[in-house]
Amino acid sequence: MTTYARDERAALASTLLDVGPAAPTLDEGWAARDLAAHVVLREGRPDLAAGVFVAALAGRTERAQAELAHGDWDELVARVRCGPPRWSPLGWGPVHEQVNLLELFVHHEDVRRGGAGWSPRELPAGMEQALWVQLRRAAPVLTRSTPTALVLSRTPGHDEVRLHARRGRTTTVRGLVPELVLWVFGRVAAARVEVSGDADTVGAAEDALGV
CATH class of the missing domain: 3.30.1050 (Nonspecific Lipid-transfer Protein; Chain A)
Structure with a gap:
């Protein structure tokens, strides 16, 4: 079984630590801390992450994301690196690869390309x-x-x-x-x-x- 999504998760976490919580991203209005909080919410609290898609829940999502984003940075990145909790289907083997690869790749590039001096990666x-x-x-x-x-x-x-x-x-x-x-x-x-x-x-x- 391929592990591209898991490898990309590890690479994203390493890049987050390299750039720091205040680094800009391609997501308008989000620093690296906000993006990391979004990843953690999406995978661990889908009930709170729903506000990304449902306007009526947006305020609840924004509050939860802000609370995570302004917590301990190393702990937040560790949660990104660890991935979904054990109970979540998003972390189960082939499901993880199929559901998370695009998301993790895009968010990794959001961080990489958010500042100056980036160049495209050569992927396997x-x-x-x-x-x-x-x-x-x-x-x-x-x-x-x-x-x-x-x-x-x-x-x-x-x-x-x-x-x-x-x-x-x-x-x-x-x-x-x-x-x-x-x-x-x-x-x-x-x-x-x-x-x-x-x-x-x-x-x-x-x-x-x-x-």
């Missing part, structure tokens, strides 16, 4: 393929708000995903798998991709995704 080929498989599955939902058709084209090679074909105008995004993941997750300014289509079409797609 197996991890890139795992990201691609999971992106193909998740992209229809993640891009549901885009008003245009999308083509995600993987480089090198010609493998691609076509989405929302009935929406007419098309935005084509071409790049390495990690960069496509970041673009689909709304990190459009930080993703090193080639985007083609008329300006209005591209702008509408990126506005719909942007963090």
Whole structure:
């Protein structure tokens, strides 16, 4: 069984310790401490994390996240490193890999690319393929708000995903798998991709995704 998600979790925790709690991230308004608190809430308190998706619960989520974020930093990062509690299905073997790899990769890059001087990582080929498989599955939902058709084209090679074909105008995004993941997750300014289509079409797609 692959352990890419577990490896990415360990790498995220190490990067968090390296940059410190006040480091900027790609998530607007979040420092590293806020991102770490979000990861812990998502995995250990899904009832409190629900406010990310349900507006009526947002205040409760924000309060819980702020309390975690301003606690002991080393303890918070240790909780990120340890992962979901034993009772949580999010921590169970193959489930952990399938549910957490994209999330942990994106949040690791949120921290890495939040400041100056970053460069893309060279990932193992197996991890890139795992990201691609999971992106193909998740992209229809993640891009549901885009008003245009999308083509995600993987480089090198010609493998691609076509989405929302009935929406007419098309935005084509071409790049390495990690960069496509970041673009689909709304990190459009930080993703090193080639985007083609008329300006209005591209702008509408990126506005719909942007963090």
